[in-house]
Amino acid sequence: MGWQMTGRFGISPQLLLGLSLGVLLSASCRQIWAVVASRLTRDDDSTYAQGRIQTKGDDEAVKSEIRVGVEGLIGNTPLMKVKSLSDATGCEILAKVEMMNPGGSAKDRIALAIVEQAEADGLLRPNSGDVVYEGTSGSTGISLAMICRAKGYRAHICLPDDTSTEKVDLLEKLGAEVEKVPPASIVDRRQYVNQARARATDRNNDDSVEGRGLFADQFENEANWKAHCDHTGPEIYKQTGGNVDVFVTGAGTGGTISGVSRYLKQKLPKLKVVLADPPGSGLYNKVKYGVMFDIMEREGTRRRHQVDTLVEGIGINRVTRNFDVGMPLVDDAIRVTDKESLAMAKFLVEHDGLFVGSSTAVNCVAAAKYALKIGPGHTIVTIICDSGTRHLSKFWKAVGPVGGELPAVPLEDILNLSSTASTSRANTPVNG
Structure with missing residues (x-):
């Protein structure tokens, strides 16, 4: 007979020892898991469960990313570095990509x-x-x-x-x-x-x-410039960390240049604001010389047609209310010819794969010219207003062949085109 021993309740010591060890092991596992679980609880009240980190506010966070209607998609557009212009000038030339709004423009x-x-x-x-x-x-x-x-x-x-x-x-x-x-x-x-x-x-x-x-009265309605002061300007400031030396853009209604300037100059008093202006527009003369046309003529009373340009969306021959509120903040102006804007549009496709509209090409010419004027090491912000897809039958038709076997035109040649005749057509007006 094997050796056996029973306790006072008839339970063998071996069985009692096994039961005791089981209870102790179970309690230890619970304690160990409690410690592990506490380590998996993060500072933001999220915990590990069902194979992933879960946060109490997960559902709310996901829902907050859902935009409501096309209205919810407007604004917060990205800011991109235009590599070709930045490399060629030594300045960091950044562009606010407004063509990524749902309607395709600023x-x-x-x-x-x-x-x-x-x-x-x-x-x-x-x-x-x-x-x-x-x-x-x-x-x-x-x-x-x-x-x-x-x-x-x-x-x-x-x-x-x-x-x-x-x-x-x-x-x-x-x-x-x-x-x-x-x-x-x-x-x-x-x-x-x-x-x-x-x-x-x-x-x-x-x-x-x-x-x-x-x-709607976009030229005189002050909701125009206020939208850019309340949103576009703050977005640029945040995206650059406040590191902006120059803001360059054209003006049609004047809302963008006024609104952005009013916000940024409050934050950055040393900021320079530069107007980019196409042929036929009087704003260049207004900024540079204080008069829209000849000093003997009252603004807004000229009855002859303006000089036309291939550029749509910017350029005007009067001071709108939207431009007027920001005009004192505009430090300089650059005239951009049609030939320069056409060449720049082609340059951006060939060097950056960037297909833009006519007013954006004007902005980029002016940004590059000003970069070369002030020298390397500065940060310049401009606007990509819309895509070239809106300009195929007019502006881009005049651009001519892109790429192919023809060598790309260097930036220096583009910026020297101001000495040549513009492709502007006389006796039809600027489309402001």
Whole structure:
């Protein structure tokens, strides 16, 4: 017989020892796991569970990244370093990529601001038949058409009849009513801005139609520059960490240059603001010499047509309210010819794969010229207004072949083209 021993309750010592060890081991495992679990709890109250780190606010954090409607996609555009221009000048040339707004341009910001301000003022009521009227060379109209569709309004856009077909097609596909008018001076009542204002007035005076008319008035509406002061400027400051020496951009309504300048110069008093201006525009003379035209002529009264340019979206022959609020902050101006802007557009494709519109090409010429003027080591910010896809039938048609076997034109040659004749056509106006 094997050796056996039982306790007072008839349980063998071996069994009792096994039970005791099991209890102790189980308690130890629980203690060990408690320690491990405490180590997996992070400072932000997240814990390890179900194979991943989980945070109490996970669902809320994910939802906060969801944008609401196209309005929620506007703004917070990236800032990119334009490598070719930076390498060639020794300055860091950065571009705010406004073509990444949902409507494809910087004008999304002001379209949203104008409509929301009108709603706050009780001038627009969603889904009531209200119509927004605007005179534009295209991009603001596209942005307004998009915002109007999203918010329950209709858009009526008046534009010059030589506007690129791509812009007209986009407007129509967004459901806007497009009215083309012959190019004319701003003092002509048939000029496209004046025509849009008249259409809105006519609607409001006609009791037989449903809904009211709102003239967006992008050139004079101060919601324009305020949108850039409240959003574009702060974004640039944050993205650069406040390291900006120069801000360069063109002006059509003047909202971008005024709004961004008003914000940045409060933060950076030594910042230089430089206007990039195309042929036919009077703003270059206004900044450089204090007069729009000859000193004997009053601004806004010239009745001859302006000099036309291949550039759309910037260049104007009057001081708008939006430009006026920032004009004292503009330190310098650079005139950019059509040949320079065409060559720059081609240069950016061949060196950076960057396909931009005409006003962006003007901005980049001016940014590069100013970089060479002040020397290396500075940070210059400009604006990529929109894509070249809106300029295929007009501006890009004049650019000519890109790439292929032809050697790329060096930047120095592009910037020397100012001494040659512009490709501007006389006797038709700038599309401001």
